[in-house]
Amino acid sequence: MKTLTPEQKRFLLSTIRDVPDFPKPGIIFKDITTLLNNAEAFTLLMDHLEARYKEYDLDFIAGIESRGFIFGAALASRLGIGFVPVRKKGKLPYTTVSEKYSLEYGFDEIEIHIDAFRGSGKRVLLIDDLIATGGTAEAAAKLIKKVNEELVEACFIINLKFLEGEKRLSPHTKIYSVLEIA
Amino acid sequence: MKTLTPEQKRFLLSTIRDVPDFPKPGIIFKDITTLLNNAEAFTLLMDHLEARYKEYDLDFIAGIESRGFIFGAALASRLGIGFVPVRKKGKLPYTTVSEKYSLEYGFDEIEIHIDAFRGSGKRVLLIDDLIATGGTAEAAAKLIKKVNEELVEACFIINLKFLEGEKRLSPHTKIYSVLEIA
Numbered sequence: 001m002k003t004l005t006p007e008q009k010r011f012l013l014s015t016i017r018d019v020p021d022f023p024k025p026g027i028i029f030k031d032i033t034t035l036l037n038n039a040e041a042f043t044l045l046m047d048h049l050e051a052r053y054k055e056y057d058l059d060f061i062a063g064i065e066s067r068g069f070i071f072g073a074a075l076a077s078r079l080g081i082g083f084v085p086v087r088k089k090g091k092l093p094y095t096t097v098s099e100k101y102s103l104e105y106g107f108d109e110i111e112i113h114i115d116a117f118r119g120s121g122k123r124v125l126l127i128d129d130l131i132a133t134g135g136t137a138e139a140a141a142k143l144i145k146k147v148n149e150e151l152v153e154a155c156f157i158i159n160l161k162f163l164e165g166e167k168r169l170s171p172h173t174k175i176y177s178v179l180e181i182a
Numbered sequence: 183m184k185t186l187t188p189e190q191k192r193f194l195l196s197t198i199r200d201v202p203d204f205p206k207p208g209i210i211f212k213d214i215t216t217l218l219n220n221a222e223a224f225t226l227l228m229d230h231l232e233a234r235y236k237e238y239d240l241d242f243i244a245g246i247e248s249r250g251f252i253f254g255a256a257l258a259s260r261l262g263i264g265f266v267p268v269r270k271k272g273k274l275p276y277t278t279v280s281e282k283y284s285l286e287y288g289f290d291e292i293e294i295h296i297d298a299f300r301g302s303g304k305r306v307l308l309i310d311d312l313i314a315t316g317g318t319a320e321a322a323a324k325l326i327k328k329v330n331e332e333l334v335e336a337c338f339i340i341n342l343k344f345l346e347g348e349k350r351l352s353p354h355t356k357i358y359s360v361l362e363i364a
Contacts, residue, residue: 019275029275033295036255037242037264046259060219066248070267073218073252074259077228082219083252093201093211113215 002051004178008044013179015041016158030158030181032067032129045157045178046071050078052176056152059122060084064110064140065091067129071157075127084116084124086140097146101139110136112143120147126154131177134165141172184233186360190226195361197223198340212340212363214249214311227339227360228253232260234358238334241304242266246292246322247273249311253339257309266298266306268322279328283321292318294325302329308336313359316347323354 004012015038017031035041053075062084063072069085076083089098089109096111117124124144131137137154144151151173159165159177166175186194197220199213217223235257244266245254251267258265271280271291278293299306306326313319319336326333333355341347341359348357 017276022275023272031275033267033274033276033298036258037266037298037300039262039264042259042264043262063252066251069248069251070245070255070265073256074265076218077224077256077260080221080225082221082224083256084219085215085252090205092215093204093213094199094215116215116219118219 001048004044004048008048009179012041012045013181016179030130030160032157035157036070046074046078048178049075049155053125053155054079056125057123058125058152060117060124062086062112062116062124062126062140062144064126064128064136068127071129072127075125082118084112086110086112086126086143097143099139099143099146101135103135108136110139110143112140112147114147117148120149122148122150123152124148124150125152126173128154128156130158130160131156131165131169131175132160132163134163134168137165137169138172141169145172183230184237186226186230190230191361194223194227195363198361212312212342214339217339218252228256228260230360231257231337235307235337236261238307239305240307240334242299242306244268244294244298244306244308244322244326246308246310246318250309253311254309257307264300266294268292268294268308268325279325281321281325281328283317285317290318292321292325294322294329296329299330302331304330304332305334306330306332307334308355310336310338312340312342313338313347313351313357314342314345316345316350319347319351320354323351327354 015035019029022029061076098111197217199216201211204211243258280293
């Protein structure tokens with residue numbers, strides 16, 4: 001189904017576990033492992049993503065380490081296309097392009113292989129489990145454009161709307177979120 | 183296809199890139215990103231895994247962080263079953279069970295959620311991209327048995343036979359490797 005009903009969205013949201021004070025006090029962590037180990041929920045979600053993106057004529061799915069690997073690889077395999085990992089600095093073995101992004105305190109850095117898309121101008125979808133402030137996603141979008149020029153869309157399973165990550169990411173790409181938390 | 187021909191195995195092996203001196207001098211790293219971004223190779227591999235495991239009547243695929251997430255989630259989604267991540271210490275938000283294992287110098291530790299399989303005695307397949315000395319896989323096998331008792335098989339895309347990881351893992355589970363490097 002290309003569009004999920006409100007009832008289907010409520011079901012998916014009900015399978016996501018809130019874990020208070022993780023990774024630090026005051027944060028309520030959205031635990032998607034309880035969606036992943038629910039075969040009905042995981043299948044509904046992936047059926048939806050497959051139905052939506054099979055009409056996009058994509059060449060690659062790029063997933064952000066490490067929960068983006070889960071949804072990205074599952075979707076790429078269903079669509080019969082290639083998967084590209086965007087990783088934390090130092091994890092990819094071949095020549096990389098990297099991008100720093102700001103955290104609450106300090107910086108972090110992610111990388112992509114310079115030949116990740118076997119050429120340039122390919123139709124790429126970026127995917128991650130969640131968009132919060134959008135820093136990691138913005139860095140990943142910049143990386144994909146550096147090595148490939150084109151980025152068709154960025155897809156998130158959960159959008160924490162109150163953190164306004166879309167503002168940061170929307171100058172770089174179109175955005176689709178399956179579930180939104182106000 | 184439940185069994186790959188020698189020609190299909192040679193093709194898959196040809197898509198894996200050798201990167202010398204990564205992560206440190208003297209090591210030749212098996213880079214599977216060049217298999218993943220080759221749609222023909224990734225599809226052939228996943229078609230094979232799906233054909234093999236659809237007859238196993240599995241309940242869950244457990245994947246080891248983070249390259250095991252890629253193959254594990256893709257396979258779980260194709261089989262319509264749940265996916266369970268086995269992660270580095272400190273990454274899983276809920277109550278975990280953990281297992282230490284030895285490295286060349288020192289120790290590392292991996293974890294699984296205590297309720298990862300929504301009960302016990304489920305039919306679980308463990309998957310990772312590569313088995314070398316088998317330390318991580320052995321720890322993951324022990325964790326699955328701690329929280330679930332049963333482990334049907336452990337599956338690896340690449341087995342570095344000369345490191346004899348099977349010796350360490352075989353007391354805990356059956357083992358299947360798609361590609362072997364002598």
